[in-house]
Amino acid sequence: MDFPATTLVVLSVLAIGALAYFIARRPRAGKVNPRRWYETQCRFDALEVLEPSGKAAWVTSCNREYFEGVLKLHRSMRQVKTEFPLVCFCTDSTTAEQERALIDAGILTRRVALASLKNPYKHKWLEAFVKLECWKLTDYDKVCWIDSDAIQLQNSDELMSVSLKPHGIACAVDHEVFPEPSERVRLRMIQTGVFVLRPSLDTYEMIRGRLGKVESVDGSDQGFLTSYYALSSFDDVRFFSSAYNYMKRGLKRHPEFDLSRIKILHYVGHPKPWDGGEPGYERLQRIWDGV
Numbered sequence: 001m002d003f004p005a006t007t008l009v010v011l012s013v014l015a016i017g018a019l020a021y022f023i024a025r026r027p028r029a030g031k032v033n034p035r036r037w038y039e040t041q042c043r044f045d046a047l048e049v050l051e052p053s054g055k056a057a058w059v060t061s062c063n064r065e066y067f068e069g070v071l072k073l074h075r076s077m078r079q080v081k082t083e084f085p086l087v088c089f090c091t092d093s094t095t096a097e098q099e100r101a102l103i104d105a106g107i108l109t110r111r112v113a114l115a116s117l118k119n120p121y122k123h124k125w126l127e128a129f130v131k132l133e134c135w136k137l138t139d140y141d142k143v144c145w146i147d148s149d150a151i152q153l154q155n156s157d158e159l160m161s162v163s164l165k166p167h168g169i170a171c172a173v174d175h176e177v178f179p180e181p182s183e184r185v186r187l188r189m190i191q192t193g194v195f196v197l198r199p200s201l202d203t204y205e206m207i208r209g210r211l212g213k214v215e216s217v218d219g220s221d222q223g224f225l226t227s228y229y230a231l232s233s234f235d236d237v238r239f240f241s242s243a244y245n246y247m248k249r250g251l252k253r254h255p256e257f258d259l260s261r262i263k264i265l266h267y268v269g270h271p272k273p274w275d276g277g278e279p280g281y282e283r284l285q286r287i288w289d290g291v
Contacts, residue, residue, distance in 0.1 A: 035188040035189065035217050035218075036188065037186060037187070037188055038186070038187050038188070038230060038234065039184070039186055040184060040185045040186070040187070040233060040234045041184065041233070042184065042185040042234050042235070042237065042239055043179075043181075043182070043183065043184060043185065043239070044177075044179040044183060044185060044239045044240060044241050045238065045239070046162045046170045046196075046238035046239055046240040047158060047162065047240055049162075049163040050158070050161040050162065050163060051161055051162075051163045052161065053084075053141070053142055053157075053160035053161045054140075054141030054142060055139075055140050055141045055142075056084050056140060056141060056142045056143060056144070056160040057084050057085050057086070057087045057108075057137070057140050057143050057144075058077065058082070058084055058085070058086045058087065058143070058144050058145075058146055059086075059087045059088075059089070059134050059137065059143045059144065059145050059146070060073060060086065060087075060088050060089070060145070060146050060147065060148045061088060061089040061090075061091060061112075061127070061130045061131075061148060062088050062089070062090050062091070062094050062098065062099075062102065062109075062148060063090075063091045063092070063093045063094055063127065064093040064094060064095060064098065065093075065272075066148045066149065066272075067094065067098045067101075067102075068274035069148040069149050069272065069273075069274055070088055070102060070107065070148045071101070071102070071105060072151060072273075072274065072288065072291055073086070073146065073148055073150060073151055073152070074086050074102075074105055074106070074107055075291055076151035076152045076153070076291045077152050079152075079291065080152050080153070080154055080155040080156075081155060082152070082155060082156070082157055083157055084144075084157060084160060085106075085107075085108055086106075086107050086108065087107075087108045087109075087110065087137070087143070088102055088107050088108065088109050088110070088148075089109075089110055089111075089112045089130050089133060090102070090109050090110065090111050090112065091111075091112055091113075091114055091127055091130060092113060092114050099111075112130055112133055114126060114127060117129045117130060117132075117133075118208070118211055119211075119219075119220075119221075120211055120212035121212075121215075121216040121219040121220070121223070121224065122216075122218075122219025122220065124219070125218075125219050125220035125221070128220045128221045128222075129220075129221050129224075131145055131192060131221050132204065132207060132208060132221070134197055134199065135197060135199050135200055135201070135203050135204035135207065136199065136201065136204055137199045138199045138200065138201060139199075140199055141198065141199075142160055142164070142196065142197070142198050142199075143196070143197060143199060144159050144160060144194065144195070144196045144197075145192070145194065145195050145196075145197070146193070146194050146264065147193040147194070147266060149266065149267045149268070149272055149273070150193060150194065150245070150264055150265060150266040150267065151264070151265055151267075151287075151288060151291055152263065152264050153259075153262055153263055153264070153265055153287070154262075154263040155263075156244055156263045156264055159194075159196050159240070159244060160196070162196050162238055162240070163238070164196065164197065164198050164238060165235070165236045165237075165238070166236075167200070167202075167203045167206060167236055168197075168229075168236035168237055168238065169190075169195045169196060169197045169225075169229070169236070169237055169238070170195060170196040170197075170237070170238040170239070170240060171190050171191055171192065171194065171195035171196070171237065171238075171239065171240070171245070172190075172191045172194065172239065172240055172241065172242050172244060172245040173185065173186075173187040173188075173189070173190060173191055173239065173242075174187065174188060174189040174190065174191045174222070175187070175188070175242075176242045176246060176247065176249075176250035176253070176254040176256075176257075177241060177242050178241050178242060178243065178256055178258075178261060179241055185234070185239050187226075187234075188226075189217070189218070189222055189223060189226040190222065190225060190226050190229065190234075190237065191222070191245050191247075192221055192222045192225055193245050193247075193266045193268070194244055194245035194264055194266070196238075207225075207228060210224075210228050211224065214227035214228055214230075214231065215227050242262075243261050243262055243263050243264075244263055244264050245264055245266055246262040246263075246264065246265055246266060247266045247268045248265065248266065248267050248268060248269065248278075248281055248284050249268065249269070251281060251283065251284060252280070265284065265287065267284070267288065273285055273288040273289075274288075
């Protein structure tokens with residue numbers, strides 16, 4: 001093969017390789033960016049500085065599927081003797097009979113139409129954005145959202161006394177951690193299954209105004225709020241340990257699993273405990289059944 005022919009072959013191979021590289025690097029439709037790790041200067045110090053709670057409440061949500069979860073959550077709160085009421089956002093599929101049962105149990109209900117919610121990321125998680133409605137509960141000084149597939153194993157009222165930064169929240173991270181006092185917060189996402197906030201219409205408008213302008217790596221409220229608070233390097237977030245939002249997956253993936261240290265147990269995944277629970281988590285299913 002003469003020199004020009006050899007050069008042509010080499011250039012062709014390089015061109016094909018470059019084309020293959022750029023095709024592989026090109027974003028694919030329907031794909032989201034991989035979850036990155038955020039290294040912060042924050043510490044898990046939410047419970048170190050406390051303030052009077054004022055008028056406070058727990059907040060959760062209900063639809064036809066999660067009705068049993070709301071009742072069990074409320075029962076667990078009564079067992080640990082919380083002093084704060086439970087407010088429940090009832091969305092479209094909550095029947096009138098279900099809402100009446102919640103009221104009869106002592107739960108305060110508020111109707112929220114799904115048409116009033118917005119999720120520009122992934123429609124299947126539209127209902128999760130009902131959490132943003134917490135900022136509109138301005139008849140309370142402070143509220144703590146708690147997912148309706150969680151139960152309280154120990155009284156957690158101290159969360160209502162966490163000192164919040166303006167427009168900020170207090171929450172755990174989206175993996176199990178019982179941190180050392182000096183440990184810095186490292187996270188992929190915040191965990192919005194339990195978080196404390198101070199209701200404010202100004203904050204509500206600030207956060208809602210960022211919908212669709214920052215990413216949500218999981219397409220839900222959790223990915224969105226992570227990106228929102230990442231804009232300030234999480235300086236507006238006070239972090240607490242997983243004791244206040246311990247995901248059931250920790251039974252298998254967390255070497256420091258210790259049930260005695262868990263105050264709020266979060267039954268993520270499916271099937272939900274009111275549908276018999278997920279195989280492999282029978283120990284935790286028995287706890288839910290016993291509430």
